[in-house]
Amino acid sequence: MASRVTPERGRNIDVEGAYRVAEERYTAANPESLAQFTRACESLPGGNTRTGMYYAPFPLAMARGEGAYMWDLDGHKYRDYAGDFSAGLYGHTNAVVHAAVREVLADGVTFGSVSAHEERLATQICARVPSIERVRFCNSGTEANIMSLVTANAVTGRSKIMVFEGAYHGGTLSFPPGGSPINVPFDFILAPFNDVEGTSALFDEHGDGLSAILVELVQGAGGCIPGEPEFVALLRERATRHGALLIFDEVMTSRLGPTGRQGALGIIPDMTTLGKYVGGGMTAGAFGGRADIMDRYDPRAKDHFVHNGTFNNNVMTLAGGAAGLEKVFTPEAATALTESGEAFRGRLNALGEKHGLPFQATGSGSLMNIHFITGDIRSHKDLAGRNLTALDLFHLEMIAAGIYITRRGYMALSLALTEEDHDVFVAEADKFLGAYGELIAT
Ligand SMILES: Cc1ncc(COP(=O)(O)O)c(C=O)c1O
The missing domain is CATH 3.40.640.10 (Type I PLP-dependent aspartate aminotransferase-like (Major domain))
Incomplete structure (x- = not known):
C-alpha cells in the first residue's frame, strides 16, 4: 500500500503540485492496474465501457470483493465507500x-x-x-x-x-x-x-x-x-x-x-x-x-x-x-441505514467546520457527495466554484489510505459497512484536511 503524500513546504507549492505528486505515487503503487488499463485501451475506447469508471491517471482494476471490502489487481485492500454508485447496497458477498x-x-x-x-x-x-x-x-x-x-x-x-x-x-x-x-x-x-x-x-x-x-x-x-x-x-x-x-x-x-x-x-x-x-x-x-x-x-x-x-x-x-x-433490506434495516448515513455525513461536515476549510458533504441518508466549497448547495449552479483539484487529490489520498470513493466524491453506503469503518474514514479525512489545509484554503 502506498504511503500518504505529505506536502513538503517549498515542493508542493499548490494543490496542483500536490496532486501531481499523489499521481506519481499512485502510478508506482498500481502497476497491475496500469497494465490492465493499457491492455483494455486496445479494444475499448479509453479502456472503458462505463464512462464514470474512468479517472486519471488510470482506474484501479478490482479483482474481488467481500462484505464491505474490495481488493485490486495489485493486492491492495479497500473499504468500499463507492458502493457501485448505490447498486452495491448489500455489500459484495451478502x-x-x-x-x-x-x-x-x-x-x-x-x-x-x-x-x-x-x-x-x-x-x-x-x-x-x-x-x-x-x-x-x-x-x-x-x-x-x-x-x-x-x-x-x-x-x-x-x-x-x-x-x-x-x-x-x-x-x-x-x-x-x-x-x-x-x-x-x-x-x-x-x-x-x-x-x-x-x-x-x-x-x-x-x-x-x-x-x-x-x-x-x-x-x-x-x-x-x-x-x-x-x-x-x-x-x-x-x-x-x-x-x-x-x-x-x-x-x-x-x-x-x-x-x-x-x-x-x-x-x-x-x-x-x-x-x-x-x-x-x-x-x-x-x-x-x-x-x-x-x-x-x-x-x-x-x-x-x-x-x-x-x-x-x-x-x-x-x-x-x-x-x-x-x-x-427490511423496512427496519432501511430506517437504520438512513439514520447511520445521516450521522456519518454530520461527522464529515463537522470536519469542514473544525478545520475552517471549504469541505462539506451534501446528500440524504446513505447517499452523499463530498464537495470542496463553502455555502449552501441547492442546485448545480452552487457547485460552479468548487475546487475539483482538491477533490481529485482527496480521491487519490483516500485510495492510498485504503478507502475507495468515486472520483467525483459521491459515496453510497452499503449495509456491510460498520461504525468502525466510518471511524477510520473520518480519521483519514481529518488527516487529509490537516495535511493539505493550507493548500485547499487558498
Ligand atoms: C437517478 C438515476 N436514474 C437512472 C440511472 C440509470 O440507471 P442505469 O445505470 O441502471 O441505467 C441512474 C444511474 O446512475 C441514476 O442515478
Missing part, C-alpha cells in the same frame, strides 16, 4: 442474496416463460413504494426511465417532458451543464432544480402540453442535492393541474427509508422508476405506478401496450432482489 442466486443458477437460468420469481419481487416493491400499484421489470434504470416516458406520452397523447438542470436519468437521459449529444430525442423542457419561481414560469408557458415531469428526489450524479419539499410539492400540484404525469426517478433514492424517498416526503407521484440495488446487485430496472396507467400493459386488455425484453424476468435479478428485500 450470504442471503448469494444463496438465492446460487439456488436459481442450479435450476437453470433462461426459461422463456414466467416463473414464480417475478411475482415475489413485484410483491415486495408494491408493498413498499406508495405510488407503485403495479410494476414491470426491465434491465436498467435508463430503460426504466425511457419506458416511463414513452408510457406517459402514450397515455397523455402529449410529448413535452419537463426535466431538470443537473439531472441524471441514465446514459441517454443526462442533463449536465452543457448538455449531452447522445440523449434520446424526446421534446425536453429543461427547468431549474429547486427553483420554485423559475419552474412555475415554465409550467405557465408549457404546462398544458406536458406529458410528464421526470425528477430525481435527490440529484445523484448532479452532486447529491436533495429536492426541497416545497419544490417537489410544486411539481405534484402542477402535474395534477395540467394533466401531466409526475414521475419520480427513485433509482437511487428508493433506499432512503422503508417507503422510498417519496414515502419520507409524503408526496406521491403517478409513476416511479427503480434500479440499482433492487436486483440484489444483479442487472435491474423497474417502472411502475398507478394501476390505471400500468394496466395498459395487461396483455388481456384490448389495445394494450406491448412491452417485451428477453431479460426482463431474468431469474438471478428477481430471486436475488426478492431475497434481499424480504430478508435483508
Whole structure:
C-alpha cells in the first residue's frame, strides 16, 4: 500500500503540485492496474465501457470483493465507500442474496416463460413504494426511465417532458451543464432544480402540453442535492393541474427509508422508476405506478401496450432482489441505514467546520457527495466554484489510505459497512484536511 503524500513546504507549492505528486505515487503503487488499463485501451475506447469508471491517471482494476471490502489487481485492500454508485447496497458477498442466486443458477437460468420469481419481487416493491400499484421489470434504470416516458406520452397523447438542470436519468437521459449529444430525442423542457419561481414560469408557458415531469428526489450524479419539499410539492400540484404525469426517478433514492424517498416526503407521484440495488446487485430496472396507467400493459386488455425484453424476468435479478428485500433490506434495516448515513455525513461536515476549510458533504441518508466549497448547495449552479483539484487529490489520498470513493466524491453506503469503518474514514479525512489545509484554503 502506498504511503500518504505529505506536502513538503517549498515542493508542493499548490494543490496542483500536490496532486501531481499523489499521481506519481499512485502510478508506482498500481502497476497491475496500469497494465490492465493499457491492455483494455486496445479494444475499448479509453479502456472503458462505463464512462464514470474512468479517472486519471488510470482506474484501479478490482479483482474481488467481500462484505464491505474490495481488493485490486495489485493486492491492495479497500473499504468500499463507492458502493457501485448505490447498486452495491448489500455489500459484495451478502450470504442471503448469494444463496438465492446460487439456488436459481442450479435450476437453470433462461426459461422463456414466467416463473414464480417475478411475482415475489413485484410483491415486495408494491408493498413498499406508495405510488407503485403495479410494476414491470426491465434491465436498467435508463430503460426504466425511457419506458416511463414513452408510457406517459402514450397515455397523455402529449410529448413535452419537463426535466431538470443537473439531472441524471441514465446514459441517454443526462442533463449536465452543457448538455449531452447522445440523449434520446424526446421534446425536453429543461427547468431549474429547486427553483420554485423559475419552474412555475415554465409550467405557465408549457404546462398544458406536458406529458410528464421526470425528477430525481435527490440529484445523484448532479452532486447529491436533495429536492426541497416545497419544490417537489410544486411539481405534484402542477402535474395534477395540467394533466401531466409526475414521475419520480427513485433509482437511487428508493433506499432512503422503508417507503422510498417519496414515502419520507409524503408526496406521491403517478409513476416511479427503480434500479440499482433492487436486483440484489444483479442487472435491474423497474417502472411502475398507478394501476390505471400500468394496466395498459395487461396483455388481456384490448389495445394494450406491448412491452417485451428477453431479460426482463431474468431469474438471478428477481430471486436475488426478492431475497434481499424480504430478508435483508427490511423496512427496519432501511430506517437504520438512513439514520447511520445521516450521522456519518454530520461527522464529515463537522470536519469542514473544525478545520475552517471549504469541505462539506451534501446528500440524504446513505447517499452523499463530498464537495470542496463553502455555502449552501441547492442546485448545480452552487457547485460552479468548487475546487475539483482538491477533490481529485482527496480521491487519490483516500485510495492510498485504503478507502475507495468515486472520483467525483459521491459515496453510497452499503449495509456491510460498520461504525468502525466510518471511524477510520473520518480519521483519514481529518488527516487529509490537516495535511493539505493550507493548500485547499487558498
Ligand atoms: C437517478 C438515476 N436514474 C437512472 C440511472 C440509470 O440507471 P442505469 O445505470 O441502471 O441505467 C441512474 C444511474 O446512475 C441514476 O442515478
